[in-house]
Amino acid sequence: MSSTSRPPRVVVAPDSFKGSLGAVEVCAAVEAGVRRAYPDADVTAVPMADGGEGxxxxxxxxxxxxxxxxxxxxxxxxxxxxxxxxxxxxxxxxxxxxxxxxxxxxxxxxxxxxxxxxxxxxxxxxxxxxxxxxxxxxxxxxxxxxxxxxxxxxxxxxxxxxxxxxxxxxxxxxxxxxxxxxxxxxxxxxxxxxxxxxxxxxxxxxxxxxxxxxxxxxxxxxxxxxxxxxxxxxxxxxxxxxxxxxxxxxxxxxxxxxxxxxxxxxxxxxxxxxxxELVADTVGLPAALDGADLVLTGEGRVDGQSAGGKAVSVVAALARERGVPAVALAGSVAGPFEELHALGLTAAFSLADGPRTLDELTGSAARLLADLAEQVVRLRLG
The missing domain is CATH 3.90.1510.10 (Glycerate kinase, domain 2)
Incomplete structure (x- = not known):
């Protein structure tokens, strides 16, 4: 992004982290991290769901x-x-x-x-x-x-x-x-x-x-x-x-x-x-992704099953269609990722910053998400 004078456009489109944060809360935490790296970033929050609760x-x-x-x-x-x-x-x-x-x-x-x-x-x-x-x-x-x-x-x-x-x-x-x-x-x-x-x-x-x-x-x-x-x-x-x-x-x-x-x-x-897919269309995610430099998505766990129509895979596929890199932030990350990468996911990272219990992770999820989002955008857009 150093080659352009405009601030980066970042779309934040996660599902909820079940048992910890709702999708709206995840968006707020991730946006806070993005703005640590780029205070003037153009951030669009599009909370996602899979058609169920939330x-x-x-x-x-x-x-x-x-x-x-x-x-x-x-x-x-x-x-x-x-x-x-x-x-x-x-x-x-x-x-x-x-x-x-x-x-x-x-x-x-x-x-x-x-x-x-x-x-x-x-x-x-x-x-x-x-x-x-x-x-x-x-x-x-x-x-x-x-x-x-x-x-x-x-x-x-x-x-x-x-x-x-x-x-x-x-x-x-x-x-x-x-x-x-x-x-x-x-x-x-x-x-x-x-x-x-x-x-x-x-x-x-x-x-x-x-x-x-x-x-x-x-x-x-x-x-x-x-x-x-x-x-x-x-x-x-x-x-x-x-x-x-x-x-x-x-x-x-x-x-x-x-x-x-x-x-x-x-x-x-x-x-x-x-x-x-229906949620993405209903909340206007395709239009929000137009012209974006990066999309940050995620859910409580990203693994091989995430490719089966979950929010992460849908966001990644829509981003790929528009040439936008898509990075997933999650409570836990476990492969295989071949299908997710084929759908358009660039990378996936866990918010765990060291050995922690599940209770510690869920209790600190907002802070850890902000920290992880900051590092991802510094790496990807710096």
Missing amino acids: TLDCFLSALGGQEMALTAADPLGRPVRARYALSAHGDSAVVELAAASGLPLVADADPDPLRADTAGTGELIADAVDHGAREILVCIGGSASTDGGTGLLRALGVRFLDAAGDELPPGGAALARLAAIDDEGVAKTVRETRFRVACDVTNPFVGPSGAAEVFGPQKGATPDQVRELDAALARFADVLAEHTGVRVHDLPGAGAAGGTCGGLVALLGAEPAGGA
Whole structure:
């Protein structure tokens, strides 16, 4: 950078350091280190997430807007206070399924995997649409149900009917009796909304690798209940195909969040994609990287698995497209790194400055990140 008169442009785009610092806090620590080396640096902070916990806060930090809260139904139909993010202009929103339909919300109750549903998430989405959002990012990690997203869809006006024309009760098991779908009650505003689904699994809707078989046990389903839910989802998939012409049975990712992704794709035309990719696009990372001299990314642990769609790999790939070097700062670093380097990561460094316990590292993470960021920019931009 000594050959140019302008201050360096540095983009800081990390994920959170789980159990230690949120992505916004990581950005602040890294920026502090950058400014020790270059007080006049042009630093753009773009907190990242992978579409799971923390995505809402990244959205608010990057784009402003407001946190919205309302009382919605938890997976068992009980009231719970849940939040979502609405952009400053009110035209887009981020909804985290876990806020109203997550597994931790039913930790105090006996498992009821046959009846648990996603109605609360639908209530959050309906509120966002009522406030003017016409582009909604739905982050579907941490689901407590295997209902194919029917609770969510019901909250948006879809009716799921048995052979007698009566509405089915909540939950995935009831879908075994599904005879017809009535979506005439879906509001025009909902139909006009673009839905994108942050989905980092490739499991199909049904079968040995499907929603019930793979994720049902995590939600308390016994082997018999797993088989019951898989058969019910298969029936749902058949009726969806008849009603919409969209076949989700074998669709990669359709089984995410107990089949919620498949239901959204078929009935709302939702667009599934990797969580970190969607977050990067939503918070404007591609534009922020244009003209940058360096991007600093990172997460709690960078290793060979980071190449599988995690924030570090997405940031590195976007940086490579623009010819920007990308360096990862992490709590721990372990190879192999061939795939990450191929994606565009220049290097990765651990913030550990010597032998330390995990508690010492997490307790000192902000200071250590600042120290490491300073050294990296002095080396790379000096």
